[in-house]
Amino acid sequence: MNNSAIDARISPQSQIFRPGGASVSFHITVNNDSEQFASFQLEVLAAGASSSSGHLWYRLSPEVSAAKPPGSSTGFQIIIFDTPLPGFVGTVNLTVRIFSPQLRQERRLVVRLQIEPGSKTKLISIDLLLKEVQVYPRNSVDIPVRVRNLSLQHMNAIVRLAGIEPSWLSGGAERLLFLEPNAQLETTFQCQPPSVNQAPSQDYPFTVEAMSRDGSSNTTQGILKVLPVGFVEFTATPQQQTLPHQGQWLPNWRSNSAEFELLFKNASNLSQRVNVVLQGKNHCKLSHRLLPENAELSISETTKVILEASTKRPWIGWAKVLHFDLSASLSDPRLGSTEPPTQSLELRVLPVLPLWLQLTFLGLLAALLALLFKPDAIAHADYVNVVRFSTDALSAVSGSDDRTIRRWRINGNRLEPEGNNEGALSKGVLGNTKQRVWALRFDPVENNHVAAGLDNSVIQIWNVARRKHEYELSDPELVNNTDKVFDLVFTKDRRYLISGHGSGKVLIWERKSATENFQPQPQQRISLGYQARSMALSQDEQTLAIAGNNKYLTLLDLNQTNRLQRRFSVTVPGFGRGDNDYIWGLAFAPQAPGLLATADSNGYITILDLKCQMNRNKSQSEEISQDCVRDRWEVGKQGVRSIAFAPDSHQLVSAGDNGRVVAWLLTNEGKREVSAFNGREIKRLNNQKLNSIDVNSENTTIITGGENCQVNRQGVKHCSVNLLRLNE
Structure with missing residues (x-):
C-alpha cells in the first residue's frame, strides 16, 4: 500500500489551556483513501510526558471509529481537560498518532498546546x-x-x-x-x-x-x-417452677402465676433488642407477660427479663406438669447461627386443695364405702389343693376342695380372674368338676386344654377357651371307685398323659393326634404298693419318678413306646418310715440331668443324684446310698408340701405346713450356695398351710395355694391364690 491510504487534517493548529479552567479541543478529519473498508484509532502524545505514569489528561470522541468503505471520512475530537505536564508552564508539542488495524498504516500530525499558569493546580x-x-x-x-x-x-x-x-x-x-x-x-x-x-x-x-x-x-x-462477632448467652432460672411457689400445704386459691428470671449476656460487638417467644408442648395452656417486653442488650452487659407465666389451677386432682420452650430472636441477624439457645422450662401446677387433703377426704370416703359395700374376695370357697402355670406363663389354674377349677390371667404382679361370671365366688371359674380337685396340668404346647385329676379316680379334660368340659377319662377297673388322682403328667408331644392314683396305680393314656381323645392302655399300668402322691418326668422323658407314703421313691423307664417299666424302688433317707410319712413333692432340675429334689412330711428337702444311684443300685428295694445324696436340709419342723425348680435350675422354691415360701440358691452340683445357706424367705402365712406352688417358665413369679382362708360376715369361706415375685 502507498502512503496516501490515510489522509488527515487537524484544526486548529494550536490552543491555549489553563489548568483548572475550561477544557479545549482539536478536530480531526480522517479520510479512507484505500480500496477496502477500514476503521481508525487515535493516540495523543505530549513531549516530555511519561506514557507509563497513568495520568489521564485528555479524552477522545469517538474512542474508536467503525469500519467504513473506501472514500469515506471519519471525524474525531480531542478534548484536553488537564495539563499533560503537571506544574509546567509553556508550549508543549502534541503528536496525534492515527492508525488503522486493517490497513496497517499510521499518520502523525503535530499541534501546539500553550499551557498558562492555573489557579487550582495540584502537584x-x-x-x-x-x-x-x-x-x-x-x-x-x-x-x-x-x-x-x-x-x-x-x-x-x-x-x-x-x-x-x-x-x-x-x-x-x-x-x-x-x-x-x-x-x-x-x-x-x-x-x-x-x-x-x-x-x-x-x-x-x-x-x-x-x-x-x-x-x-x-x-x-x-x-x-x-464486622460483627460474638454471641448472646441466654439462661433461664429456675428451670423448674411450682405453682404456688409457697404455701403448698394449705389451700391457696389466689396464686395463679409463677416467675422465671431470663438472663441475656451480650458477648458480641452488636447492640441488640431481643424478642422472647413461648412455644412447645403446653405453651397454649399458659398466658404470659414479659418485663420489659423488648429488652435492649448493650454490649458486654447482662440484661434481666422477668417472665410471668399464668395458668388456671384446678380445685382438685393430681399435680400437672406443663412443659414449654422459650425461644429468643435478635433484632440484628448479622450474628448468623449464634442465636441464643432455646430454653426448656417446666411449670408444675398444684391443685387449689393440697393432695394430702384430697387423699384424706378420699380415704375417709373409701373407708366409709368399704364399710357399707365391702365386696367379697375373688377366691375359692374351700382349701386349694393344686396350682399350675401355663407353659407360656400368661395364665394359671387352681383346683380346690370346693370342686371348681379357676383360671387366672397374669397381669404384671397381679392375678386377675379370667371370664365374666357374676359374683365373687363364680368369677373366673373355668368349670365345676362336682368332685374335689387334686391335680391339674396344662396342655404343654397350646395351653388350650387342662387335665384335672379328681377325688373319684376320674380325669376330666377341659377346653380353656370355651370353658367347657369336653370329656372324661376313667379306668374300667376303677369305676365308681373313690381312688384319688393325686398327680398328672403330660409328655411334651401331648400324645401321652400319665396319672398317679391313691391306690398306688400309675396309668398311661394315649392318643394318636392332638385332636383326638385320650384312651386307656390296659397294658400300660403298674401298681406300686403305696400312694402315688407326686410324679415328675425328666427332661429327656426317659425317667418317671413317683413317690408317696413310707417315703418310697420309684423310678420307671419309659421306652420308645412309652411302656412303663420299673427301674428300681428306694426309700429316701430321713426320719419316719410309716404310712403317715410321705414324700409330698418331687421335681427334676431342668438344666441338671439326673438331679431330683424331694420334699417330705418331716420338713426336709433332699437333692438326689439318680445317675449315681443307678450305678450303685443292686436290688429292687433299698435305701438310697448316702454317697448319692448331694444335699439334705431341714426347712422346718412341719412338712414340706410342694417344691419347684426355676427354669435355670439355680433356685428351688419350697412351701409347706409352716406357711413359708422359701427360695434356695443351688450350685451346679445341686448343693446349697454357701452365701444363702438358710434360704431366702419370700412369703410367710402364719399357721396357714400351703399345699402347692409352681414357678413360671420365665423364672420370675411363683403361684401358691393352700389353706390361706378367711370367713366373711355371711360365714362364707374365701381361700386365696397368691402370686409372688421370685427375685424380690
Whole structure:
C-alpha cells in the first residue's frame, strides 16, 4: 500500500489551556483513501510526558471509529481537560498518532498546546486502593494508599490518616515519603481494632491526606467496617417452677402465676433488642407477660427479663406438669447461627386443695364405702389343693376342695380372674368338676386344654377357651371307685398323659393326634404298693419318678413306646418310715440331668443324684446310698408340701405346713450356695398351710395355694391364690 491510504487534517493548529479552567479541543478529519473498508484509532502524545505514569489528561470522541468503505471520512475530537505536564508552564508539542488495524498504516500530525499558569493546580494526588476495608476485632488489616508526584520536581510528602482511633493504628497515623518527579509510591496503614466490647460493629469513615512541603495537598476518603462477632448467652432460672411457689400445704386459691428470671449476656460487638417467644408442648395452656417486653442488650452487659407465666389451677386432682420452650430472636441477624439457645422450662401446677387433703377426704370416703359395700374376695370357697402355670406363663389354674377349677390371667404382679361370671365366688371359674380337685396340668404346647385329676379316680379334660368340659377319662377297673388322682403328667408331644392314683396305680393314656381323645392302655399300668402322691418326668422323658407314703421313691423307664417299666424302688433317707410319712413333692432340675429334689412330711428337702444311684443300685428295694445324696436340709419342723425348680435350675422354691415360701440358691452340683445357706424367705402365712406352688417358665413369679382362708360376715369361706415375685 502507498502512503496516501490515510489522509488527515487537524484544526486548529494550536490552543491555549489553563489548568483548572475550561477544557479545549482539536478536530480531526480522517479520510479512507484505500480500496477496502477500514476503521481508525487515535493516540495523543505530549513531549516530555511519561506514557507509563497513568495520568489521564485528555479524552477522545469517538474512542474508536467503525469500519467504513473506501472514500469515506471519519471525524474525531480531542478534548484536553488537564495539563499533560503537571506544574509546567509553556508550549508543549502534541503528536496525534492515527492508525488503522486493517490497513496497517499510521499518520502523525503535530499541534501546539500553550499551557498558562492555573489557579487550582495540584502537584500531588492520593488514591485508596480499597475504598472499603473489613476487619474483625483483634484482627489486623492493611489500608493501602498510593501517592503520586504530579510535578517535575522532587517532592517530600506527608501522608496522614484521620478518623480512626490512633490506638488502633500500628506504627502511627503519619507516613513521610520522598517522591521522584512524576513518580508514585505506595504505603500502608496497619489497623487492629481492640476486643469485642471495645470495637462495636459499625462503619468508621476515615480520610487520608497527602501534603507536600510547598503546601500542595490532596485528600481521599474510605470506610473501615468492623464486622460483627460474638454471641448472646441466654439462661433461664429456675428451670423448674411450682405453682404456688409457697404455701403448698394449705389451700391457696389466689396464686395463679409463677416467675422465671431470663438472663441475656451480650458477648458480641452488636447492640441488640431481643424478642422472647413461648412455644412447645403446653405453651397454649399458659398466658404470659414479659418485663420489659423488648429488652435492649448493650454490649458486654447482662440484661434481666422477668417472665410471668399464668395458668388456671384446678380445685382438685393430681399435680400437672406443663412443659414449654422459650425461644429468643435478635433484632440484628448479622450474628448468623449464634442465636441464643432455646430454653426448656417446666411449670408444675398444684391443685387449689393440697393432695394430702384430697387423699384424706378420699380415704375417709373409701373407708366409709368399704364399710357399707365391702365386696367379697375373688377366691375359692374351700382349701386349694393344686396350682399350675401355663407353659407360656400368661395364665394359671387352681383346683380346690370346693370342686371348681379357676383360671387366672397374669397381669404384671397381679392375678386377675379370667371370664365374666357374676359374683365373687363364680368369677373366673373355668368349670365345676362336682368332685374335689387334686391335680391339674396344662396342655404343654397350646395351653388350650387342662387335665384335672379328681377325688373319684376320674380325669376330666377341659377346653380353656370355651370353658367347657369336653370329656372324661376313667379306668374300667376303677369305676365308681373313690381312688384319688393325686398327680398328672403330660409328655411334651401331648400324645401321652400319665396319672398317679391313691391306690398306688400309675396309668398311661394315649392318643394318636392332638385332636383326638385320650384312651386307656390296659397294658400300660403298674401298681406300686403305696400312694402315688407326686410324679415328675425328666427332661429327656426317659425317667418317671413317683413317690408317696413310707417315703418310697420309684423310678420307671419309659421306652420308645412309652411302656412303663420299673427301674428300681428306694426309700429316701430321713426320719419316719410309716404310712403317715410321705414324700409330698418331687421335681427334676431342668438344666441338671439326673438331679431330683424331694420334699417330705418331716420338713426336709433332699437333692438326689439318680445317675449315681443307678450305678450303685443292686436290688429292687433299698435305701438310697448316702454317697448319692448331694444335699439334705431341714426347712422346718412341719412338712414340706410342694417344691419347684426355676427354669435355670439355680433356685428351688419350697412351701409347706409352716406357711413359708422359701427360695434356695443351688450350685451346679445341686448343693446349697454357701452365701444363702438358710434360704431366702419370700412369703410367710402364719399357721396357714400351703399345699402347692409352681414357678413360671420365665423364672420370675411363683403361684401358691393352700389353706390361706378367711370367713366373711355371711360365714362364707374365701381361700386365696397368691402370686409372688421370685427375685424380690
